[in-house]
Amino acid sequence: MQILNWIGSIFGYLLWFCFEFTKNYGIALVLFTLVIKAIFFPLSIKQQKSMAQSARLSGKQKELQQKYGNDKAKMNEELQKLYQKEGVNPMGGCLPTILPLFLLMGVYCAVVNPLQNTLHIAYSKIQEALNLMTQLPGVGGAFGSGYYGELEIVRHFPSLKDSLTMFTPEELSNIQMFHDGFNVLGLDLLGTPSTAPFNSFLWLIPVLCLVSSLVTQFFTMKMQGNAQQTQGCMKVMLIVMPLFSAYIAYSVPAAVGAYWIVNTVLSFVQTFVMMKYYNADLMTAREETARIALRAQEEASLKRFEVPLQLQPGRQEKSGEKQQKQGGQQSGKKKKKSNSGGSDYMGSKKNG
Secondary structure, X not given: OHHHHHHHHHHHHHHHHHHHHHOOXXXXXXXXXXXXXXXXXXXXXXXXXXXXXXXXXXXXXXHHHHHOOOOHHHXXXXXXXXXXXXXXXXXXXXXXXXXXXXXXXXXXXXHHOHHHHHOOOOHHHHHHHHHHHOOOOOOHHHHOOOOOHHHXXXXXXXXXXXXXXXXXXXXXXXHHHHHHOOEEOOEEOOXXXXXXXXXXXXXXXXXXXXXXXXXXXXXXXXXXXXXXXXXXXXXXXXXXXXXXXXXXXXXXXXXXXHHHHHHHHHHHHHHHHHHHHOOHHHHHHHHHHHHHHHHHHHHXXXXXXXXXXXXXXXXXXXXXXXXXXXXXXXXXXXXXXXXXXXXXXXXXXXXX
C-alpha cells in the first residue's frame, strides 16, 4: 500500500490541478481520467502490436509443437530461433498488460485518499485527525474502518473544522474548497448510497456502474467477434463482475463509484478506437507489409554492392587470357605482315 500511495501521490498532483482548474470534482475526475488514459495509450498500442505478432506466428508455432512436441528442449530452441528470425519478443506483451493495472491501483489511491495523495497533507496529521474523529460522539461510527476515513473527513469537514487543529490554515482552506467541489449535478459524491434514503439520487451511482459495465462488456465482445463463443464459467463471470462492481459502488462513498463509471466509459471509448485503428488483423497486415518492404530494401542494397562480372576473380582470369590471346594474334598478324613486306622489299632491291 505504501508503494501504491506513493504512485497515488504523483497522480494526485494531476488530480489537484484538474480540480483547481474546474472547481468541480466531477469534471475534474473526467479530465483526470482522460489524461491517465492518454498516458497509458502508447502501452495499449504496444500490447496490440504484441498480440498481432503472436497471431502472425501462431501457425508456425503450432507446426513446431506438432514436430517437436515430445522434445521440449528442441521445441524451445526452435521457438527462440523463430522469434529471433521474425524480430518478436515473446515477453513484450507482459509489461504493457501488468503496468497499467499496477498504476491504476495508484490512481485509485489518489481518489480514495485525497488528503494524503491529492492535497499532500502529512500522513501523521491525517492519522491524528482520524483517531480524534473516532472518539467524537455522533460521527465516530463513520471512521470505524478508516479505509475511506479521508473522504469522510472531507464530507463532515464543516462540522469538524474547529476540532482539526492539527492542520495549518492553508490545509484547512484546501479541504474546505475540496468539500465544496464534491456536489455534482445535485449529487453529493461524498455520500454513500448504502446509507442514503431510497429516494436519493445517490442510488444512480451503483445503477450506472452496473449498466456501464454490462454495456461495455457486451459491445467489446461484439467488436472482438467472440460474443457467440463465450459460454460456461466465462459467461457467468461476465455477469458476476458487473454485479460485484455495482455492490462496491453501493457500499463506498459515491466519489469512488463515480470514478469507476468514468473509467469504464472512457475505457470503452479507448477499446473502440483500438479495435478500429489498431485491431490485431490490421496490425498483422502492417507488420507483414513492413517486413516485406524491409526485405526488398535489403535485397536492393545487396544488388547495388554486387561485384561486376568483369571484376570477379574467375572472370578476371578468363578476361586476361582472352586479352593475351588477342594480343598474340594481333602480334602474329603484324609480324607476318612485316615479314611479307620485308621480303618484297629485299626481292625488289635484289632484282634491281
